[in-house]
Amino acid sequence: MKSALIILSCCIVSALSLARHGKPPATMAPAQGFSPKPDPTPTGKLTTPAANGTTGSVSTATSATTAPAPITNTTSPAPITNTTSPAPITNTTSPAPITNTTSPAPITKMTTAPPTMTPPKPNPPADLIAGDYRLMKGKIVCLMAHVALQLRLETPKASGTFVVQPNKTRAVGECQENRANLTLVFEEGFITFMFNKSSAENIAYVDTLLFNLTYPLSNASGHYAAANMSLRAFPAKIGHSYACRSDSVYMGNGLYLDVKDDRMQAFDLTPSGEFGVTDHCAADQPDYSVAIGVGVTLLVLILVVVVVYLLGRKRRTDGYQPL
Template sequence: MATRSRCPRPLSLPCCCLLLLALGSPGFFQSHAVEVDVKDLSNNTCIYAKWMMSFLIKYETNSSEYKNATLKPSTNVTHDGSICGNNTHAPLLAIQFGAGHSWSINFTKTNETYQGNIISFTYNTNDAAFKDAKTKGPITIVVNDTMHPVQLNTVYKCHHLDSIEVANVSLFFWNVILQAFVQNGTVSKHDSTCEADKSTVAPTTIANLTTTVANLTTAPITTASSPLPTTTSKPVEKPLIGNYSLKDGDKTCLLATMGLQLNVSQEPVLININPKTTNVTGSCGNTSAILRLSDSNRTFIDFTFAVKNTSANTQRFYLKEVNITVIRSINGSEPFNAGNNNLSIWDTFLGSSYMCQKEQTVLVTEDLQIHTFDLRIQPFKVQDNKYAKAQECSLDDDTILIPIIVGAALAGLIVIIVIAYIIGRRKTYAGYQTL
C-alpha cells in the first residue's frame, strides 16, 4: 500500500508555473497529445499529466438545423489557471486552446487515494468551426469525472478510449498518464492501470470482429512471435430490430423502427447496433429533427431529417445528414468519425411515414456504410403515438412487377407476330416464278 503523500505547501493562484508540450499523433481526428507538468514555487512537480482528447459538439444553425463540430487541442495550447492547490483551492489542471476554448479538472484525495472530481469544458461558438451557429459566444458544461479512485503515489494509466456525454457534447479521452498529488516533486515509478486496459480478449483477426462495439474489449497487440490463429469467419447475423422514439413534452414527436448495421470497410469490421443497449436522444422541430442513437457509449449515430417544399407546393421530409462516431476498442485507438451532410433519401410526403422492409445501404463515406433492415421512420407530425400511412420504398413495391410482366408478355407477342409475318411473306414469294 502506498504511503500517504505530503501536501505541497499552500500556494496562491499565481504561484504555480507549468510546462506544456503538444506532440503530434496520427489518427482519424489528427489529435495531439498534451503533456502538462504543474510545478510549485520551489519548482517541484505537483501534477503531471499526458493525454489525448477530442470533443464532438452538436449545435443549432441559423436555419434551425443541427450540425456537428469537432474540436481538439492543437499546438497553441496554454495553461493559465493550473494550480497545485492549498487549503482553500483544490489542485486544478486547466488548458486553453483554439478560439476561446478551455478545459479543466480538479482533484480530491483521501488518506490513501486520489481521483478527478469536476470537469469543466467551455467552447466558443465564435470559432470558425461554428460559423453558422445560431447562438454566438462561450458555452460551458460541467460534469463529474468518471475516473475511479487511484492509490496515492501511483501513476494512473489508461490507453483505452473513454467518453463522457453531457448535453450536446461528447468528450473523448485516451492514452491517459496522470498523477495528482505528486510526492516530493518526483513522478512515481508505480503504475495503476485502468480496468478497461486489464480486460483483454484472445488475439483474433479484424475480420472476425463482427459483434457490437459495446461487446468489444481492448485486444492485446500481436507480435511476430505470436502468430494469429487460423479461424473460420462466422456469417454476421442480421441486427435486432429496435423501436426508437422522441418526445416533445408529453407528446411523441418522432418514431423510428429499424435494424442497423455499420460496415467500416477500412478495418474491415461489421457492427450490429443492439437496441437493448442503445440510448435515444435528439430533438424535434417544425423543419428539422435529429435522432441520436448511442450504443453503450461506444457508437454514436446522428440522423438529421429536414423538410423541403416541392414545385407542386407540397412539403416532403427526407434524411439530409448522417454523422457517426465509433469508439474502437482495439489497443485504445482513436475514435472513427464519418459524416455525410448531402443526402436526399427516405423521401416522402410530410405527415406520412417512410418504410423499407428490405435491406438498404446508406453510403456515408467510402469507408463507412449503414445497412438498414425493416426500416420505418416518421420524424414529423406524429399523431397519437402511431405511424401514419407509409410510403413504401421501390424495393418493397411488388406491384411494379405487374406492368413489367405484362409489358414483357406484350413485347414477346409482338415479336412472335412479326416473325410469323416475315416467314409468311417469304413463303408467298417463293410460290411464284418469273415467266
C-alpha cells in the same frame, strides 16, 4: 562327648603305633579335662619311623590328621574382557548434505516497459434485429422509427462490422417545426439522424447523418467518427412514412451505415401515433419493365403467327384454276 571320643581314639592309635615299633613316645602330655568346647586338635610330638627304619620325632600338628588346605582357586579365570569388542559404528560413507548446485539466480527487478493491453477482438457478426424508437413532443409522438442498423468498415487493409443491439440502445432527441433529430445512444457510441422538412417540396428527408464509435471494427482497436451533411436520404412525402428493406449510406474512409428493414417518419404522424401512408424506396418499388418486355414479345409472336397463317392460306387459294 564327641571331642573326648576323638581324643581317646587318637591315644589308642598312638599306643598301637608305639607297641608296633617297640619304643614309647619321648613325651606324653597328660590328659586334660574336658572343656565346654575343647580344642579338637591334640598337642604334643609323635615319633614316627623314619624312612630308613629309625624312629624320629614328629612335631605335633594342629590336628591328628593333616587337614586338607582350603581350596583356593589359584587358577581362577581372569575376568572376561571383550578385547575384540567392535568399534562403535561410524557412518564413514554418510552422504554429503544435498546442496542445490543449480539453484536459479535470484530474481532481480529489471526495468520493464508498462504492460500493453491487448485490444479486444471484434465480436462475431450478429443477426440484425430491428428496434422501435420514438420521440415525444408533449403527449404526441413526433418521430418514430423501426430500423435495424450496423456500422461497417470495408478497406483493402481491414474490415469489420458493429451491430446496434436494440435492447442496449435508447433514443434521445427533439422535434421542432421543420427540424428533428433522433440520436440512438449505446455503450460504444451513438448514431444521429437529422431530419429536414421542406414544405415547398412537400417532402421530408434526412440531410445529415453522423456517428461516433469506439470499437475494434478490425483486429486492431480503434475510434471511428464520421459525418455526412449533404444527404437527401430516406425521402417521403410529408405525412407519409419511408420504407425500405435495405439501404446503405457511405460515410467516407471506407465506413458505411447499413440500414435494414427500415420504416421511419419524422413529421405529421397520425393522431394515434401510427405511421402514415408508406412510400417505398426505389429498390422496393415494383419493376414493370420485365412484364412489359414479356408482353411486347408475346404480341410480336402472335402477329408473326397470324401473318404466316394468312400467307399460307393465300398460296393455297392461288393454286386452284377455274375449269
